Amino acid sequence: MKGVPILEGRYSNILDMFPVECKEFNRIYTFYNNLKEGRFTTTKCKGCGKVSYPPRVICPECYSEKLEWIDLPTRGKVVTIAEKWRGIPICFTPPLIDAWIEFPDGSPVKHVLSRLINCEVGQVKEGDEVQLAVFDVPSHPMDKGKESIMVDRVFFAFEPVK
């Protein structure tokens, strides 16, 4: 036996790189629910019109709590791309490819930094179009009253336009 015997089979969220997304824990769970439907969304203030990314529970401009969900583009253009082979956290398999992606004119969010998946090193070039790719993330238990429920999760990256 090694390490901490009490952790045997237990979930430790302090070692989880992905968010705890469920509504029992997180007030912006709508973002993840929308993501499950292939939608990339964020919040817009109904008062002053400010669009914020990432989504909020208050408007950082006017502090209104009256926010609505809006859709963001799911396609963008690669501005800069980099790959890393060494020093990759154990949760990723090398090469880790990340890109600085620009959304089309008119998008309230101009850029996003994202992993590129479903592609080889060298396949995606600067200027190429990429699209949102939603993938499953390991589920985790969540105490709810006296019960424990399993929470299914997703997250996003981008991939080459097929």
Add this chain to the structure above:
Amino acid sequence: MSKVNACVIAGGQCKFGVREASYIDMVQEASKACLDDLPDLKPRDIDGLLFASTYVGRNSCQVNPAPVVAERVGLKPTSICTRVDVLCAGGSSGILLAQGLVQSGMAEVVMVLGSEKLYTPERWQIQYGEIAASDHDWDAPQGIGPPPLWFAMQAKDHMKHYGTTREQLAAVSVANYKYGFNNPKGHFQNELTIEEVIEAKEIAAPLGLFDCCPLTDGAAAIIIASEERAKDLSGRPLVYLRGGAQVSLHSVTANWPGKHLGDWPHMKLAAEKAFERAKLSPEDIDVAQVHDCFSISQIIELEELGFCKKGEGGPFMASGQTNLDGKIPVNTDGGLLSCGHPLGATGIRQGIEVVKQLQGRAANQVKGARFGLTHNLSGVNVEHTIVTYGREPKK
């Protein structure tokens, strides 16, 4: 009430490197080195402790470490005893806070102590733990946290927009390793050639092994005192804390404030604010310690600090302007690239070097240095911290 000036009177660090020692062991080594620097100073003279550390909570399972540290180093703080966590700028943040506490009259003699134990028993935890250094819910799942990928992109954009070359990046590592050669407390004591830097194994192109600062364990301590107490305790030339700034304009990478990734307006703003508060300009600075976490960082920082024009950081480095006989000697003890980067200890290590320079007792002495500056960026370039030092107080 008359204005109180804050001075730095002593400083010391433990050996930086891959240490067979815990954070709390290194804290004791650093505090001893610090008090050995000024033998008349005793633990009982110190009324405040600011402890800078980021990974102590995660890697050493210790939250609220300040009382733990105070006890081990023989302090009984009565003005302040708290932890400061600003990742790479924890030490500098502690120095800025100590300056404020001393100038306000709340504290008289404060130890700012930084320690970081980055080498966990199993090394996989180091990179995994670094994921926590970025905005957790948005950037960590994209693999950003360990910073090389993000800085590789910043290098690529700087090359694209300003024509910066691979050789110019390598010139940063060569210059800083050269300074670090005679610093026995740094992580490395070897010189490099441009070819060695370029041919080293790739981390994230265009950055290779020697373009990236290493992972390092270490601790450093510095003492900030009121001018009155400084005169009582120290016979050395006084070094005054002038003005500083800490700027944060975003956290999630998507909200990057620049026109492109080689443009760092948050750092430019921090420099403007710090110079304004210090009543200094870039031309006044005789020696600077800037945050060379990557070779590209130093090139961009020289630009944003106003030591050269925007876009000319590459040629500025390659023409030797940061050498002792150049326009502005930079990272004169080896910087992060050669000394290593035990996050919370780094700003203190930089402060100690500037103080030694201004007191005329540095290993790589800049002749007649009167004003110095330190700079840190934090995390994935989300915050910039600048501290200025002078042989005379701000008028």
